[in-house]
Amino acid sequence: MTDAVTVTDLVVDRGHRRVIPGLSCAVPAGRVTGLLGPSGSGKTTLMRALVGVQQVRSGTVTVLGEPAGSPGLRSRVGYVTQAPSVYPDLTVRENARHFAALYGRGTRAADDALAAVGLTDAAGQLVADLSGGQRGRASLACALVGEPELLVLDEPTVGLDPVLRVELWERFHALAAAGTTLVVSSHVMDEAGRCDRLLLLREGRLLADSTPAQLRAESGTDDLEESFLRLVRAQQQEVAA
Numbered sequence: 001m002t003d004a005v006t007v008t009d010l011v012v013d014r015g016h017r018r019v020i021p022g023l024s025c026a027v028p029a030g031r032v033t034g035l036l037g038p039s040g041s042g043k044t045t046l047m048r049a050l051v052g053v054q055q056v057r058s059g060t061v062t063v064l065g066e067p068a069g070s071p072g073l074r075s076r077v078g079y080v081t082q083a084p085s086v087y088p089d090l091t092v093r094e095n096a097r098h099f100a101a102l103y104g105r106g107t108r109a110a111d112d113a114l115a116a117v118g119l120t121d122a123a124g125q126l127v128a129d130l131s132g133g134q135r136g137r138a139s140l141a142c143a144l145v146g147e148p149e150l151l152v153l154d155e156p157t158v159g160l161d162p163v164l165r166v167e168l169w170e171r172f173h174a175l176a177a178a179g180t181t182l183v184v185s186s187h188v189m190d191e192a193g194r195c196d197r198l199l200l201l202r203e204g205r206l207l208a209d210s211t212p213a214q215l216r217a218e219s220g221t222d223d224l225e226e227s228f229l230r231l232v233r234a235q236q237q238e239v240a241a
C-alpha cells in the first residue's frame with residue numbers, strides 16, 4: 001500500500017510552546033485515517049502541517065510526493081477547518097457553484113456535492129440563515145466539489161445528528177473506495193471504530209499508529225475509549241519507571 005502522506009521528525013512550536021515535539025507517521029492512500037485525541041492534543045496543528053499552512057520548526061511533511069504546501073498541491077488537497085469557510089451572503093447552491101467554477105467543474109458537480117452532505121433541500125437558503133451544523137456541511141460540500149486526492153477534515157461531524165453522522169461516514173468510505181485519501185479528526189472515540197487506520201495523539205505525541213482491530217486486540221478490550229485510556233496509563237507507567 002502506498003502512502004499519500006509521510007511525516008518525519010516533525011517539530012512544531014505554537015506561541016512559546018512546543019506542541020509537537022517530534023512526530024513521524026504515514027497516511028495510507030485511498031483509506032480513511034482517523035486523527036484521534038483529546039482537545040489540545042495537536043490534531044489541528046498536525047492537519048495544518050499536512051496542508052502546508054503551519055510554520056514548522058523542523059522535520060519534513062511530504063504530501064502526494066511533494067513538500068506540504070507546494071503550489072502544485074493546491075488543487076489536489078482539500079482542507080475543511082472547524083470554522084466554516086463559506087460566504088454567508090450567498091446561498092448554499094451559489095457557494096457550491098462558486099467553488100465548482102474555481103475548480104473548473106460544472107453545476108452538476110456542485111449539486112452532487114450538496115446532495116452528498118444532505119443539503120439539497122437547503123440549497124436555496126442563505127448560508128447566514130443556516131444552523132452551525134448545516135454551515136459545516138456547506139463548507140464540506142465546497143471542498144468535495146473539487147474532488148481533491150487528499151481531503152483533510154477537521155472534526156467534520158461536530159454538531160451533526162446521528163443519522164447524518166452515519167451518512168457522512170458512509171460518504172467518506174465511498175470516497176476512499178474511489179481512491180481519495182481522507183484524514184479525519186475527531187475527539188469522539190466512537191468514531192475511531194469507523195476509520196481504516198488510526199493515529200492516536202496525546203500532547204503532540206503519537207500514542208498509537210494502528211487499526212481499530214489491532215488496537216482492540218492489543219489492549220484486550222472492544223471499547224476503543226478504554227483502549228485509549230489503557231495506552232495512556234501504560235505510557236505514564238513507562239515514564240514513571
Ligand SMILES: Nc1ncnc2c1ncn2[C@@H]1O[C@H](COP(=O)(O)OP(=O)(O)OP(=O)(O)O)[C@@H](O)[C@H]1O
Binds near residue numbers: 015039042046187
Ligand atoms: N495560535 C496558537 N498559539 C499558541 N498556541 C496554540 C495556538 N493554537 C493552538 N495552540 C496550542 O497548541 C496545542 C495543540 O492545539 P490543537 O488545536 O492542534 O489541538 P487539537 O487536538 O486540534 O484540539 P481540539 O480538539 O480542541 O481542536 C494546544 O495546547 C493549544 O493550546
